Amino acid sequence: MAATATAVSDAGMALEAQTRWHPAEFVFWAATLLPFVLFPNHLQLASQVAITALFALSLDLILGYAGIVSLGHAAFFGLGAYTAGILSVHRWGDPFVGLVAAMAVAGLFGYATSFIVARFRHLTLIMITLGLGFLLHEVANQASWLTGGSDGLQGVQIGPLAGLFRFDLYGYTAYTYSLIVLFLVFLAVRRLIHSPFGLSLRGIRENPVRMPAIGAPSASHIRKVYTISAVIAGIAGAVLAQTTSTVSLGAINFERSADVLIILVLGGAGRLYGGLIGAIIFLVARDQFSGLAPQFWYFWMGHLLVLVVLFVPGGLLDAPGRIRNAWRRRRAEGRQAEFVRRAAGVSLLASSYALLVISLLWWWSFFGKAPLALGQLLPCLLHSTGPCADTALAAYAIVGQRPYPPSIMWIGLGCLAVGWLLVAIRRPRAKALPGTSTGGSTVP
Amino acid sequence: MTAPALATQGLDKSFGSLVVASDISIAIPQGARYALIGPNGAGKTTLINLMTGMLRPDGGRIRLGETDITSLAPDQRVKRGLARTFQINTLFPHLSALEAVTLAVCERQGYAGNFWRGLPAFSDAVDEAHAILKSLSLGPDATRLTRELAYGQQRLLEIALALATRPKVLLLDEPAAGVPREESGELFAAIAGLSQDITVLFIEHDMDIVFRFASRIIVMVAGSILVEGTPQEIAADQRVREVYLGGAKHG
Numbered sequence: 001m002a003a004t005a006t007a008v009s010d011a012g013m014a015l016e017a018q019t020r021w022h023p024a025e026f027v028f029w030a031a032t033l034l035p036f037v038l039f040p041n042h043l044q045l046a047s048q049v050a051i052t053a054l055f056a057l058s059l060d061l062i063l064g065y066a067g068i069v070s071l072g073h074a075a076f077f078g079l080g081a082y083t084a085g086i087l088s089v090h091r092w093g094d095p096f097v098g099l100v101a102a103m104a105v106a107g108l109f110g111y112a113t114s115f116i117v118a119r120f121r122h123l124t125l126i127m128i129t130l131g132l133g134f135l136l137h138e139v140a141n142q143a144s145w146l147t148g149g150s151d152g153l154q155g156v157q158i159g160p161l162a163g164l165f166r167f168d169l170y171g172y173t174a175y176t177y178s179l180i181v182l183f184l185v186f187l188a189v190r191r192l193i194h195s196p197f198g199l200s201l202r203g204i205r206e207n208p209v210r211m212p213a214i215g216a217p218s219a220s221h222i223r224k225v226y227t228i229s230a231v232i233a234g235i236a237g238a239v240l241a242q243t244t245s246t247v248s249l250g251a252i253n254f255e256r257s258a259d260v261l262i263i264l265v266l267g268g269a270g271r272l273y274g275g276l277i278g279a280i281i282f283l284v285a286r287d288q289f290s291g292l293a294p295q296f297w298y299f300w301m302g303h304l305l306v307l308v309v310l311f312v313p314g315g316l317l318d319a320p321g322r323i324r325n326a327w328r329r330r331r332a333e334g335r336q337a338e339f340v341r342r343a344a345g346v347s348l349l350a351s352s353y354a355l356l357v358i359s360l361l362w363w364w365s366f367f368g369k370a371p372l373a374l375g376q377l378l379p380c381l382l383h384s385t386g387p388c389a390d391t392a393l394a395a396y397a398i399v400g401q402r403p404y405p406p407s408i409m410w411i412g413l414g415c416l417a418v419g420w421l422l423v424a425i426r427r428p429r430a431k432a433l434p435g436t437s438t439g440g441s442t443v444p
Numbered sequence: 445m446t447a448p449a450l451a452t453q454g455l456d457k458s459f460g461s462l463v464v465a466s467d468i469s470i471a472i473p474q475g476a477r478y479a480l481i482g483p484n485g486a487g488k489t490t491l492i493n494l495m496t497g498m499l500r501p502d503g504g505r506i507r508l509g510e511t512d513i514t515s516l517a518p519d520q521r522v523k524r525g526l527a528r529t530f531q532i533n534t535l536f537p538h539l540s541a542l543e544a545v546t547l548a549v550c551e552r553q554g555y556a557g558n559f560w561r562g563l564p565a566f567s568d569a570v571d572e573a574h575a576i577l578k579s580l581s582l583g584p585d586a587t588r589l590t591r592e593l594a595y596g597q598q599r600l601l602e603i604a605l606a607l608a609t610r611p612k613v614l615l616l617d618e619p620a621a622g623v624p625r626e627e628s629g630e631l632f633a634a635i636a637g638l639s640q641d642i643t644v645l646f647i648e649h650d651m652d653i654v655f656r657f658a659s660r661i662i663v664m665v666a667g668s669i670l671v672e673g674t675p676q677e678i679a680a681d682q683r684v685r686e687v688y689l690g691g692a693k694h695g
Contacts, residue, residue, distance in 0.1 A: 011542055011570060011571070011573075011574040011586055011587070012564050012567055012570045012571070012574075013564075014540075014542065014586075014587040015542065015543070015546070015563050015564050015570060016562075016564040019562050019563070019564065191559070191560060191562070192559040192560075194562045194563055195558055195559045195560060195561055195562060195563060196547075196550040196555040196556050196557075196558050196559075196561075196563055196566060196569070197556060197557060197558055197559035198559065198563075199539075199543060199546065199547045199550065199556075199563060200547060200550070200551065200556045202536070202538075202539060202543075202547075203536055203539065203544075203547045206535075206536035206537055206538055206539055207534060207535065207536050207537075209534055210530075210534045210535065210536065210605070211519070212497075212498075212517070212518035212519040212522070213496065213498075213518060213519075213522065213527070213528055213530075213534070213605075213606075214522060214527075214547070214548040214551055214605055214606075214608065214609055215519050215522030215523050215527075215548070215551045215552055215609050216519055216547075216548075216551045216556065217519050218519075221556070224557070224559075228559075
């Protein structure tokens with residue numbers, strides 16, 4: 001009897017262990033304070049990251065947990081942004097008032113559309129969410145008397161936070177505000193996913209056919225989570241409007257819906273932190289790239305997305321676990337050295353690919369406009385001196401574009417060589433193969 | 445008490461010109477163990493789908509105890525005590541066995557709408573789920589992910605999920621499908637050990653098991669009921685021998 005009691009409490013404890021805070025979570029949230037100290041000039045960017053993370057978190061609730069794919073989630077983000085913005089134009093600039101109003105409007109629209117969403121799955125659902133997104137975008141575009149249309153909303157006046165803290169130019173208040181809102185919503189979502197309702201959502205994701213067979217009203221669960229998700233997206237939109245004092249069609253367009261989906265898939269859907277990590281990587285990388293060659297941003301995003309979906313379908317947060325598993329397998333076979341060597345080789349090859357493509361793009365964007373033949377331009381790939389370099393440097397020094405450094409090409413070639421060597425080395429056992437083939441060739 | 449646990453009356457269903465159920469009328473008394481047999485394509489699974497509401501009948505009524513459930517949605521039928529399992533595993537691959545059964549218990553208890561309190565707070569649901577798993581000897585593997593369980597264990601989990609809904613009537617669609625012969629007896633022993641309050645209708649192809657565990661047998665052929673009777677009657681029935689058993693030795 002005593003043994004039974006222990007076994008039962010063990011079962012409960014196994015579930016409780018999942019809800020407990022992991023040390024890495026404390027580290028993560030402590031690290032969110034670092035921008036105040038380390039990057040005080042990038043607090044606006046940090047604020048954008050927090051807002052996007054919040055938006056991704058709201059998508060994670062429906063996509064990662066309930067398995068509902070949405071390509072029009074910006075509709076709710078935009079509703080929140082426009083609600084907060086329009087209120088402030090009409091002298092309701094208090095951030096909290098705007099926030100609550102945005103929640104109400106986004107939630108109401110979410111609840112209304114949830115009745116359609118809960119009935120469908122797969123492609124139909126994607127098309128419905130896409131259509132709703134387009135629909136709201138066009139409404140925002142056409143109703144320019146209310147929204148400012150394609151010019152954006154004019155006259156957004158956000159009052160001080162809690163009546164005390166003005167939104168400053170450096171984004172100190174903005175990041176504080178975004179971070180607090182993100183953290184509070186995160187706490188609520190974290191509670192939700194560990195609740196019986198959260199378990200039911202995972203059930204819907206795992207097997208929508210089985211749910212009704214265990215007496216679960218899936219449609220009502222979906223309506224509920226879709227509304228909650230819409231409210232959170234509305235909050236994110238409102239915070240963006242308030243911290244930047246601008247609302248444009250960019251808050252509600254398809255690109256925003258697509259970006260947040262990419263962010264979530266990159267980071268890892270259904271993992272609570274996937275959207276957060278994804279937002280950091282996406283926005284910081286974009287910020288860095290925009291200084292270099294902004295036109296290639298989606299080129300690289302495309303690479304990353306394809307690679308992640310092919311090799312770590314669970315998202316980047318899934319990668320450590322996969323690498324650990326692979327390492328354990330190899331260790332069990334006693335092939336640690338080979339694992340390390342091949343891993344290093346593959347990483348070097350990947351880096352060399354990135355470096356070589358970057359150098360080609362950079363080289364072409366810098367020298368391509370110079371009045372020289374291609375044959376004269378080619379040496380510039382490898383040398384920073386010579387006629388083409390002189391011509392181009394003279395011509396473009398004024399523009400202020402950063403000159404192409406040939407060292408990138410050299411490093412890329414080095415990585416390629418070393419990486420290829422590391423991957424190509426065969427184990428002694430494999431060396432037996434050429435031996436047998438020569439043995440065979442001696443027969444005739 | 446005299447009302448049958450589950451009854452159908454003149455159930456019809458056809459897909460285009462293909463008749464999959466025609467005039468199915470059965471009445472399963474409280475606590476009975478019925479087997480539903482018939483050649484492939486006879487409409488056995490279709491009948492279960494009709495009774496559980498996964499398919500809408502073209503005509504006819506379905507009664508669960510005293511209530512007419514013909515127009516109810518599948519999940520509402522489950523709430524009224526009609527549960528089923530699936531011939532092909534229809535489980536939650538990335539939930540642990542314990543989570544999956546707890547999910548079913550929470551749905552029954554009405555906890556599933558709660559999004560504010562952690563799952564461990566509903567210890568009665570968790571304990572009940574664990575007790576169900578232990579009763580089907582899945583206790584030691586309760587915390588493993590469903591997809592990591594052995595196939596036979598997954599078949600048991602199918603039944604555990606159905607039991608978690610506290611059914612009055614349990615419809616088992618080939619519970620031992622794909623399980624090696626020597627293990628299927630074990631699985632049916634677990635089914636035989638179920639409370640007599642639960643009425644059971646099961647589909648099974650293994651005649652030894654059917655004759656061992658069923659108190660009555662319904663034989664379906666081409667969408668309609670050929671004959672219904674005790675195992676002895678069925679074994680002696682010439683039509684069944686011709687149509688289904690193909691003259692094989694039985695009884």
